[in-house]
Amino acid sequence: MTKKIAVLPGDGIGPEIMDQAVKVLKALGENFEYEYADVGGVAYARHGHPLPEETLGLAKSADAVLFGAVGDFKYDTLERSLRPEQAILGLRKNLNLFANLRPAVCYPELVSASTLKPEVVSGLDLVIVRELTGDVYFGKPRGRRLSPDGAFKGAEEGFDTMRYSRPEIERIAHVGFRTAMQRKKHVTCVDKSNVLETSQLWREVVTEVSKSYPEVKLDYLYVDNAAMQLVRAPTSLDVVLTGNLFGDILSDEAAMLTGSIGMLASASLNEKGTGLFEPSHGSAPDIAGKNIANPIATVESAAMMLRYAFHMDEQADRIENAIKSVLAAGIRTGDIWSEGCRKVSCSEMGDAIRDAL
Amino acid sequence: MTKKIAVLPGDGIGPEIMDQAVKVLKALGENFEYEYADVGGVAYARHGHPLPEETLGLAKSADAVLFGAVGDFKYDTLERSLRPEQAILGLRKNLNLFANLRPAVCYPELVSASTLKPEVVSGLDLVIVRELTGDVYFGKPRGRRLSPDGAFKGAEEGFDTMRYSRPEIERIAHVGFRTAMQRKKHVTCVDKSNVLETSQLWREVVTEVSKSYPEVKLDYLYVDNAAMQLVRAPTSLDVVLTGNLFGDILSDEAAMLTGSIGMLASASLNEKGTGLFEPSHGSAPDIAGKNIANPIATVESAAMMLRYAFHMDEQADRIENAIKSVLAAGIRTGDIWSEGCRKVSCSEMGDAIRDAL
Numbered sequence: 176m177t178k179k180i181a182v183l184p185g186d187g188i189g190p191e192i193m194d195q196a197v198k199v200l201k202a203l204g205e206n207f208e209y210e211y212a213d214v215g216g217v218a219y220a221r222h223g224h225p226l227p228e229e230t231l232g233l234a235k236s237a238d239a240v241l242f243g244a245v246g247d248f249k250y251d252t253l254e255r256s257l258r259p260e261q262a263i264l265g266l267r268k269n270l271n272l273f274a275n276l277r278p279a280v281c282y283p284e285l286v287s288a289s290t291l292k293p294e295v296v297s298g299l300d301l302v303i304v305r306e307l308t309g310d311v312y313f314g315k316p317r318g319r320r321l322s323p324d325g326a327f328k329g330a331e332e333g334f335d336t337m338r339y340s341r342p343e344i345e346r347i348a349h350v351g352f353r354t355a356m357q358r359k360k361h362v363t364c365v366d367k368s369n370v371l372e373t374s375q376l377w378r379e380v381v382t383e384v385s386k387s388y389p390e391v392k393l394d395y396l397y398v399d400n401a402a403m404q405l406v407r408a409p410t411s412l413d414v415v416l417t418g419n420l421f422g423d424i425l426s427d428e429a430a431m432l433t434g435s436i437g438m439l440a441s442a443s444l445n446e447k448g449t450g451l452f453e454p455s456h457g458s459a460p461d462i463a464g465k466n467i468a469n470p471i472a473t474v475e476s477a478a479m480m481l482r483y484a485f486h487m488d489e490q491a492d493r494i495e496n497a498i499k500s501v502l503a504a505g506i507r508t509g510d511i512w513s514e515g516c517r518k519v520s521c522s523e524m525g526d527a528i529r530d531a532l
Numbered sequence: 533m534t535k536k537i538a539v540l541p542g543d544g545i546g547p548e549i550m551d552q553a554v555k556v557l558k559a560l561g562e563n564f565e566y567e568y569a570d571v572g573g574v575a576y577a578r579h580g581h582p583l584p585e586e587t588l589g590l591a592k593s594a595d596a597v598l599f600g601a602v603g604d605f606k607y608d609t610l611e612r613s614l615r616p617e618q619a620i621l622g623l624r625k626n627l628n629l630f631a632n633l634r635p636a637v638c639y640p641e642l643v644s645a646s647t648l649k650p651e652v653v654s655g656l657d658l659v660i661v662r663e664l665t666g667d668v669y670f671g672k673p674r675g676r677r678l679s680p681d682g683a684f685k686g687a688e689e690g691f692d693t694m695r696y697s698r699p700e701i702e703r704i705a706h707v708g709f710r711t712a713m714q715r716k717k718h719v720t721c722v723d724k725s726n727v728l729e730t731s732q733l734w735r736e737v738v739t740e741v742s743k744s745y746p747e748v749k750l751d752y753l754y755v756d757n758a759a760m761q762l763v764r765a766p767t768s769l770d771v772v773l774t775g776n777l778f779g780d781i782l783s784d785e786a787a788m789l790t791g792s793i794g795m796l797a798s799a800s801l802n803e804k805g806t807g808l809f810e811p812s813h814g815s816a817p818d819i820a821g822k823n824i825a826n827p828i829a830t831v832e833s834a835a836m837m838l839r840y841a842f843h844m845d846e847q848a849d850r851i852e853n854a855i856k857s858v859l860a861a862g863i864r865t866g867d868i869w870s871e872g873c874r875k876v877s878c879s880e881m882g883d884a885i886r887d888a889l
């Protein structure tokens with residue numbers, strides 16, 4: 176059966192890295208159909224909105240979405256509702272992508288690229304399971320008003336609502352524990368339950384859900400402590416289960432620990448297990464169009480798509496093994512290059528992975 | 533004129549590290565009066581509340597508060613309103629301690645204690661200026677309810693309110709810029725203004741306040757990016773100006789980068805510039821009573837008290853120079869010990885600093 180893939184390259188280096196992912200996918204010889212659409216700044220420029228109706232419609236009708244990156248300096252002065260990032264938030268909400276999986280893996284060949292000592296990051300292999308459609312990101316009411324009470328009553332105030340309901344926590348907790356079952360069977364629940372009501376319910380519900388997974392070890396960290404443990408002993412973590420806001424912060428911190436954020440992909444899944452797949456890095460407008468970006472994270476996103484959305488584990492493995500063999504052969508884009516390796520362009524890296532399939 | 537210092541040792545290692553700070557302060561020969569009171573778990577055990585009226589009264593009447601640490605496993609099962617951390621939140625709110633300064637400094641002798649590579653952390657010297665009495669920590673309404681709307685309407689929900697008013701942002705921004713004027717004249721405003729209304733006002737007001745400090749360079753980072761930059765290039769930062777929640781996370785991350793959180797102190801100040809001074813580390817109940825804790829952060833807190841609350845810069849310098857000379861002499865508690873140094877106990881470290889005054 177044909178699978179329809181919505182391909183949304185976006186801004187900056189988006190198009191060039193996406194080309195490599197599609198090149199590699201095509202080489203698998205599967206029955207995939209690729210439909211392209213504009214998203215982010217380029218969509219605003221062409222259609223007046225970062226997430227045009229047509230793009231959203233395509234994303235909804237596709238079997239999976241492959242997403243490049245969005246954002247560019249030139250859109251920084253737009254009002255927020257028209258800025259490129261709104262496309263990301265809109266896709267998450269409209270496609271109900273509540274489960275975000277962000278692996279942070281330190282590839283053995285790239286240990287030295289980390290700012291952390293090799294002995295601290297070598298073997299690092301954790302995944303942040305971040306809730307993606309709730310929390311203070313989407314909670315209402317929110318806005319501007321005159322402060323209704325407190326010491327500054329009457330002053331102008333900005334406000335947002337942090338909130339999580341029991342079923343929202345339950346479904347992401349199940350994703351977290353199921354993920355752990357396929358890994359080292361260890362979940363760390365991260366919250367701020369010593370201060371926040373939202374976090375207190377979060378911790379209660381995660382604890383309840385854990386009873387269905389007796390083989391999984393569950394422990395807890397306050398988010399401030401989690402930010403420390405990531406620096407102190409990141410290899411002590413396996414699955415980090417957390418809300419939207421804390422997950423945003425910790426997943427970027429974790430990605431940076433590896434020193435090779437150009438290698439890391441993420442999956443954003445809905446109830447049906449399909450969803451959106453994208454590199455963890457941004458659109459890097461400063462190097463766009465130069466054919467020097469690292470496409471590996473996007474190729475890895477394609478592998479995650481095969482694994483999670485299409486249940487094509489064998490083909491996903493083929494891509495991931497190809498990435499590993501290319502790294503083992505000393506082939507590197509500039510961002511991960513080191514003495515003794517061969518420096519290649521973005522498209523040459525795509526070719527190398529395709530050839531290694 | 534006599535200065536009254538409220539001494540609140542607290543739980544765990546609190547009493548033993550506090551003894552060293554008081555020992556060093558006394559050796560200065562100044563006209564200080566020390567009044568002790570219970571706080572945290574020990575206060576709950578003796579008086580039924582982690583912040584008894586008497587303790588709060590003393591803190592309010594004193595010229596400054598010297599705080600040890602609170603928390604112990606045995607109080608983890610108490611309901612939240614009686615847990616030791618509530619004493620911290622209660623003191624902040626009741627003493628109006630809106631400005632929290634948390635320096636993260638990497639001492640040259642201790643560079644190797646960091647999990648980061650020496651070239652990444654050497655010379656690290658930043659300060660997180662964290663707002664401490666607003667944000668989602670104290671915003672109302674908050675609690676449990678049946679979800680009033682959305683996809684899970686009617687389900688049990690936990691919720692909190694994130695909010696900042698213009699005058700709250702203004703006063704902490706002034707602290708940030710004034711701090712920068714005494715340092716490298718560089719403020720980094722950290723928020724999540726691409727998503728949150730609260731952050732958007734935060735960024736606007738910080739930008740406005742910056743106009744009064746034309747010599748200070750102002751730049752901006754989203755909080756997720758800030759968590760990355762701390763790992764990638766922490767020495768590129770000088771003053772990080774941020775809200776209560778983001779400051780909680782980033783200050784702990786920054787402290788851990790130095791590898792010697794046992795060395796770092798913090799000041800929590802009110803409008804009058806006086807306030808509460810405490811080590812950045814916790815109560816470490818696992819090593820309490822063994823006389824092996826590192827008292828340097830608490831001694832450094834005393835130095836911060838002299839500098840900020842009492843404007844006794846000369847005496848603060850004496851203490852800080854004493855700490856430096858003790859480190860230079862190779863004297864170390866266990867947590868920062870390395871080959872070739874002399875390992876001392878908590879009280880011996882206190883003696884060594886006193887003797888070096």
Ligand SMILES: CC(C)[C@H](C(=O)O)[C@@H](O)C(=O)O
Pocket residue numbers: 260263264423726727756
């Ligand atoms: C662009 C922004 C809205 C987004 C987020 O905060 O979730 C990004 O930082 C991410 O983590 O995917």
Ligand SMILES: CC(C)[C@H](C(=O)O)[C@@H](O)C(=O)O
Pocket residue numbers: 369370399617620621780
């Ligand atoms: C104990 C806790 C309430 C407190 C906070 O979150 O502010 C602590 O983490 C801190 O940073 O001082």
